[in-house]
Amino acid sequence: MARSRLTPERESELYETVIDLLGEVGYDGLTMDAIAARTRSSKATLYRQWGSKPELVAQSLRHHKPVRIAEIDTGSLRGDFHEIIGSSDDCRMAKDSAMMRGLAHAVGENPELHEALRELLIEPEVTGLDQILRRAVERGEVAADNPALGLVPHMMIGAVVARSFIEDRPVDQAFLTAYVDAVVLPALGAP
Amino acid sequence: MARSRLTPERESELYETVIDLLGEVGYDGLTMDAIAARTRSSKATLYRQWGSKPELVAQSLRHHKPVRIAEIDTGSLRGDFHEIIGSSDDCRMAKDSAMMRGLAHAVGENPELHEALRELLIEPEVTGLDQILRRAVERGEVAADNPALGLVPHMMIGAVVARSFIEDRPVDQAFLTAYVDAVVLPALGAP
Structure with missing residues (x-):
């Protein structure tokens, strides 16, 4: 059941937001809260799909190759x-x-x-x-x-x-x- | 009255501690609390002598020239x-x-x-x-x-x-x- 999976477009947008935020606030300042707020996602969705901040950042880097x-x-x-x-x-x-x-x-x-x-x-x-x-x-x-x-x-x-x-x-x-x-x-x- | 001014030796030690901490935790992670704890100083002394974190970091860089x-x-x-x-x-x-x-x-x-x-x-x-x-x-x-x-x-x-x-x-x-x-x-x- 794909109830809360993101669409590929939303996922792509989310990865680019992570790259933008990294540049703005640095890795230490990057929070799951900020990513959720900027992308209008729920934190629960972020954690369910990526598990942790390092994984989400790594996937964003992979996408932004x-x-x-x-x-x-x-x-x-x-x-x-x-x-x-x-x-x-x-x-x-x-x-x-x-x-x-x-x-x-x-x-x-x-x-x-x-x-x-x-x-x-x-x-x-x-x-x-x-x-x-x-x-x-x-x-x-x-x-x-x-x-x-x-x-x-x-x-x-x-x-x-x-x-x-x-x-x-x-x-x-x-x-x-x-x-x-x-x-x-x-x-x-x-x- | 020099009641709580640091000696030149203590000041020098403090600047080097700031440089060390910068390398360890980065600028955003560097807190006056951490500097006070590592150098066994009071935060009041730090603020009285340097005013703010940017000033203290700048003076530390000047010392570590x-x-x-x-x-x-x-x-x-x-x-x-x-x-x-x-x-x-x-x-x-x-x-x-x-x-x-x-x-x-x-x-x-x-x-x-x-x-x-x-x-x-x-x-x-x-x-x-x-x-x-x-x-x-x-x-x-x-x-x-x-x-x-x-x-x-x-x-x-x-x-x-x-x-x-x-x-x-x-x-x-x-x-x-x-x-x-x-x-x-x-x-x-x-x-």
Whole structure:
């Protein structure tokens, strides 16, 4: 009996609300009460369907999954990076940046949450970047022993997080494109 | 009458406790009660001396100020970066990294705190890096129009924050040295 299951549309709306709230109040400040109020759901429904806050947050992250980097293949490393950046708009980037900051402390304190974040967001990004970089090495654009090859996720995630700290505004397409051209490609020795 | 003023030693200990707690529970979780309990002070003393939590955190950040980058001048950019990294030990770096994560969300929500963080930690670091980079340009190690010159703080702060996300361990001297050699110096085209 599906009496109180949410429709897929309502479920999708609820996941996006969780991502928004994470950015606004952080993981510690995120309460089931606030989610229920913002989505006009009952707390009983939330607990019945997701069990707990970490599970609901993990499912929201899974739903809000990033661009599939692994599917991008433009024929050049520079083209691939620009395609990755172009496939997410500034509004989405601002939201993701706020969400990352909202999770930054909590992941250190909550191993289950960190595991979910790693599995759902970080590993796919790292794996996707690895594939793009492997093809660049095969094409001869990057030397196979370039020591920056293992540090591309640090450069990229770092650029997203650091901009809020340093310049008080979220990352956007123009900044990330300039960063890739000025930092990431030169560090890799790529054209 | 200095009846309940803290001694400089007690004050210093209290500031370090605030930094520790920030890393442990984050800014939102940091309460005057917890600070009073951990430092065996009365809350009345804390409020009398610092007025409010943002002020106490700002003063703690000021006390816990980073290495004076601007005073480093080894004669080469690579030497200067290695000296910056060598002047902070792994334990201190882990503490600073936890503190940054503890503040990451709060700075987005609390303009006064962000202003204090910017003035006391970020601006001195950015200014110090600028001086080191200016000398490297004067020595001819870096081209004056290299577009990565304005992105060095992003690369450095990014490396510190991103490692916790990606590898689940804090930044240390060995990682930062490898990062400078593989990413920062090549992006700048420096030897």
